[in-house]
Amino acid sequence: MNDARTLQVTTPTDREIVMTRVFAAPRRLVFDAWTKPELLTRWLGARDWSMAVCEIDLRVGGAYRFVWRGPDGTEMGMGGVYREIVRPERLVNTETFDDPWYAGEALDTLALTEQGGTTTATTTVLYESRDVRDAVLKSPMDKGVAEGYDRLAELLASAEGPSEEG
Amino acid sequence: MIAPDHLDATFAALADPTRRAILARLASGEASVMELAEPFAMTQPAVSKHLKVLERAGLISRGRDRQRRPARLEARPLAEATAWLELYRQFWEDTYQRLDTLLDELKASEDGAGTRADGGRDR
Numbered sequence: 678m679n680d681a682r683t684l685q686v687t688t689p690t691d692r693e694i695v696m697t698r699v700f701a702a703p704r705r706l707v708f709d710a711w712t713k714p715e716l717l718t719r720w721l722g723a724r725d726w727s728m729a730v731c732e733i734d735l736r737v738g739g740a741y742r743f744v745w746r747g748p749d750g751t752e753m754g755m756g757g758v759y760r761e762i763v764r765p766e767r768l769v770n771t772e773t774f775d776d777p778w779y780a781g782e783a784l785d786t787l788a789l790t791e792q793g794g795t796t797t798a799t800t801t802v803l804y805e806s807r808d809v810r811d812a813v814l815k816s817p818m819d820k821g822v823a824e825g826y827d828r829l830a831e832l833l834a835s836a837e838g839p840s841e842e843g
Numbered sequence: 844m845i846a847p848d849h850l851d852a853t854f855a856a857l858a859d860p861t862r863r864a865i866l867a868r869l870a871s872g873e874a875s876v877m878e879l880a881e882p883f884a885m886t887q888p889a890v891s892k893h894l895k896v897l898e899r900a901g902l903i904s905r906g907r908d909r910q911r912r913p914a915r916l917e918a919r920p921l922a923e924a925t926a927w928l929e930l931y932r933q934f935w936e937d938t939y940q941r942l943d944t945l946l947d948e949l950k951a952s953e954d955g956a957g958t959r960a961d962g963g964r965d966r
Contacts, residue, residue, distance in 0.1 A: 684939060686932040691858055694931075698939050702946035706953075710945055720941035723934070811854040815927050 691807040694814065696800045704789040704796040708765035711787060723747075730754070737762055741770065757782070765789060772802075779813050781805040853920045856900035861885075862893050866916060869903060873915035 685697040700707050710716045714731040722728055722745045729752065730744035742756040754775040761769035768787040784803040789796050804810040856862055865879060880890045894914050897903045901920045906913040 684932055684936045686928055686935070688928075696932075696935055698935075700939075700943065700946055702950055706946055706949050707942075710942055710949070716945060716949075719945050720938060722938065724937055807855075807858060808851075811851065814854070814931055 688810070688814070692804050692810050694802045694804075694810060698798050700796045700798060701794075702796060703794055704791040705765040707789055707796045707798060708768070711768065712764075717743075726753070735759060735762060757785075760784075779804065779809045781809065783809075852900040853902065856896050856902055859893070859896075862897055865890075865893055865897065865914075866902060866921070869914060869916040873906065873913040875911040875913050877911075879914070 683698075687695045687697075689695055710720065712733060712735055714733050717733070718728040718731045721743070726745040726747050728743060729746040730742055732740075732742045734740050737759055739759050740756060741759065742754070744752055744754040746752050755772055756775075757771035757773055759768070759770045761767060766789050768785075770785050771782050772785055773782045782805070786799075786801045786803075788799045788801075790799075791797075802813075804813065857866075861883065864883065868874060868879065868882065876887050876890050876894065879885075879894075880887045883890065894903065894905070897914070898905060902917055903914045904917055906915065
């Protein structure tokens with residue numbers, strides 16, 4: 678695998694999940710992909726879920742609203758408010774789900790740094806408590822993760838390994 | 844199918860840096876309370892307390908030896924906890940791969956249109 682581009686997920690504090698990923702594009706394109714509805718709808722969300730609603734009022738204090746529709750018609754909506762916008766390097770917004778699968782509101786920070794035409798994107802999600810953070814880690818995008826459970830089963834099988842010491 | 848409930852205990856146990864250090868120490872072999880207390884500059888009751896939390900989370904087991912009751916690492920719950928993190932990672936990796944494709948397209952269409960200096964691109 679290409680190490681430099683592999684997604685890193687870390688939990689540097691009790692309330693945060695931090696993801697770091699390198700993209701082979703200048704950061705203004707990455708920033709656009711993150712903030713323009715016509716681009717965001719093309720990538721954000723679970724596999725096989727389409728983005729039915731993607732409204733973005735990209736101003737500090739402006740709201741955004743996303744709704745995804747699953748293969749069986751189930752919808753999942755979320756939204757929030759932009760707190761900080763520094764194009765093309767930083768975006769801070771709140772996030773709340775309509776049908777909350779975790780308690781309260783979380784704060785998302787996207788930080789983009791560019792070097793030689795490639796961009797490192799660091800997203801930090803700050804939850805209200807450690808319990809909430811852990812619950813999120815344990816339910817990757819809850820709905821529509823049946824395939825994920827299959828993969829988890831495979832992972833566990835391989836993690837267990839062959840050794841069983843007496 | 845995996846019951847995720849016991850993962851709460853696992854994550855709670857892992858949230859403490861001392862307990863993580865104890866697990867790291869146990870990864871290189873079992874150790875008694877006394878042997879653990881020394882490198883961590885902790886009292887034996889304090890170590891015992893941490894071991895109790897780890898044991899309840901199923902992350903370690905204690906030997907039967909009355910005197911020493913050595914603590915040893917139990918790999919399985921730890922593997923499960925990392926697996927959840929890995930699953931979360933994979934979800935986002937899938938998503939970001941779609942973003943890769945999109946960015947490639949955007950770059951290609953920009954190149955096709957003739958790239959301008961950065962300064963002219965604000966909107």
